[in-house]
Amino acid sequence: MIPWRLIIADWRRLWPGVVVVVILIALATALSISMSLQERALRMGSAKAADRFDLVIGAPGSETQLVLSSVFLQPSALTLIPAQVLDEVQKNPLVAWAAPVAFGDFFQGMPIVGTNAALVTEGGKRPLLAGRVFNDGFEAVVGAGTGLSVGSTFSPVHGQVGEEGAHAHAEVRYTVVGVLPADGSAWDKAILVPVNAVWRVHGIHAPGDHDDEHEHHDDEGHEHAEGDTHEHHDDSEAHHHEAGVPAIVVKPLSIAGAYQLRSLYRSTATQAVFPGEVLVKLYSILGDIRALLMYIAMGTQGLVGMAVALVAVMHLRQRQKQIGALRAFGAPRTGIFLLIWSGLMSLVFAGVAIGVGLGYVAAQAVAIIMSEKSGFVLPIALGEDDLWFVLLLLAVAAVVLTLPAVLSYRQSPAAALRGE
Template sequence: MRLALWTALRTLRHRLGALLITVLAVALATATALVVPMVTRQVERGAQDAAQVFDLLVTAPGSGTQAVMSTLFYLDVPIGNMPHRVYQDLRQLPGTRRAVPLALGDNFAGFPIVGTTAAFFDQRLKPTLPPYFRLAQGRVFTREHDAVIGARVARDAALQVGRTFTGAHGVETGPHEDDAGHRQPYTVTGVLAPTGGPIDRAVLTSIDTVWEVHGAQAAQAQAVTAVLYSAENLAGIYTAAQRVNASKDAMAVFPGQVFAQAREALMQGQAAYAGLSVLVLGIAALTVALSVYTSSLERQRTVALLRALGAGRGAVSTLVLLETGLTVTAGVLLGLALALLASRVGGSVLGAQLGFTLAPPVLTWALASRALLLIPLGLLTAVPHAIQSSRTSPLKHLS
């Protein structure tokens, strides 16, 4: 066995060019089969982590997905506004722990300006835990045109406590015709600690400021884009949702249900991609088979010499299988490393686009087993050549 391993390594070294091509083909096939599922799982986990602090979302009637994407992740245009009385009714509902209004519609350098109240900073994952959103510097806004900015806003816009900036109308960057009412500057009073979530790229100000900017000081003109609602218990949350959905002015959305629906759609896409992955891995197996066939032609003289020196057929077969096993194993291991690297880089880029930090990629056994199947599959393709080499007469290639 030791002799066969030594001979296999020497043979592979002499075939370094072909070896590298085969290893690279297997590695690329392995990485291709794993990257998309790994990044998809990163997005799922990142989105759930970013929204886990919110129990119930109340918005204007429309698409639940759009509601979540626009008001929790700031990735879409808000559906519309609701009457202020929706927020008031929720706040006064028995069993309410917290009702936090949101008013969207303006931006600063592409970062959404979110009008809310001080209750926003009291949101918690559990009642016994400290507030989820913490100030790294400064204080919460107390007057109109005070602003608390997310960590990414502070970094990208080079803002700090005491600095001022001017907002613009709309959810996208750029001047608008009606920006005259947005020229009064905001003053940064606080900077949030990084959360890895969408709030890192948000500008938080008092909801009165948003109303004032849009000329809605009168009570009948005041409206909210959404309400983040939390009750003392789960029954209270469902009661509030039923009450909201019974009206025509608003709808209640459970972010978890939206994620579940999105996950079902992703799972269908992953099933199709899994079929494509099998095809890609099959092509890699054919590449291995071609490499085994080519190497068997180059190996004939070596095999003949081994047979002439007394090596048995078993030793010759072992040599062929060892060469193939080493080649495929090297390719699979390199592919796993490439998949982790590509997933990490892709997750960072995608997270920056989505506005929240994605969790590090995780290579589960279920995913790794797809690639590891290439090893026995590669050995299987080498079996016929191993048998053929063991039956080769030494006289034929030494004469």
């Protein structure tokens, strides 16, 4: 039977050393647990956010940047591809639906994305939380996290407020006509508008939209005079800007069709990528970083182990006379062993338990910050891997701590009482 009364009494008597040891073990454990939770959450969160994007087409360049901008809505200046490519993709028999993703404008830091109804409803499979899909005017469908509701109006800002070249399109007013349900991605804080409206705001004539040229000529000229990426050109020049989009999101009819489309649009003019494949490449880099951090954590745990061993030796020296007295009164060896081993093991167990809690809390805090920046939810949850890690840690400690426990009764009771 474990002598808990003696152990607790020792804890109270030696509480400063106990607290230091527990804190050291807790911090080392928390470091490993928090890294494991964060890495897993980043994988799961990003994979879920990219799950509904099968294929993305853009201009030649960085595949990673194309995915980060089109799927996770990270601001970046991407080369435009001609609007004719969008029309060509939409007419391809291998395509269920295709939608442009045009960005550059913001409202209160939230991206305004020029697209079409197909992306809003995912080809009719995603119902709106409220309202309806936009028409071809200055109407908007907003994400659940934008704080906007049906009937809200706003004016876009070109670029982020505070950045060089940022300016408001005060003469343009969008009206919210629909709200999307939350899905835990960056799109929860996105504002979706017709791509034609984005082109008109920036003085670019939409393809096939020539009937209203004179009607909108003055407005577009005024908007263009406000300044954008082509500012300081006159009215007539505005209409000569070729309409283009940074990216096209494609929903293929089949898996085979997806590979055919990727092959078709991998050319000198365009690139086509599977976001999932790009994420796998990023995960491999993330895995290398995680391995490095795990080595650091293991080194930290090794140092903590040495500290625990030192404390164990000091603990035995302090309790030498007590152990000698117990042996002189006939205490069995197993009793002495349990007293020493259980006392030290209880410190390790307390430190590991507190460390798991600290690691979980730290991972949650980091996840909240990263979710705000990345735009997608990072699900933090303790898993089977974490359980095995904790069990392995306790098992190693249990084996290592048998040594001081065994040594504690190898010394004769007389020598122990003399303090030798």
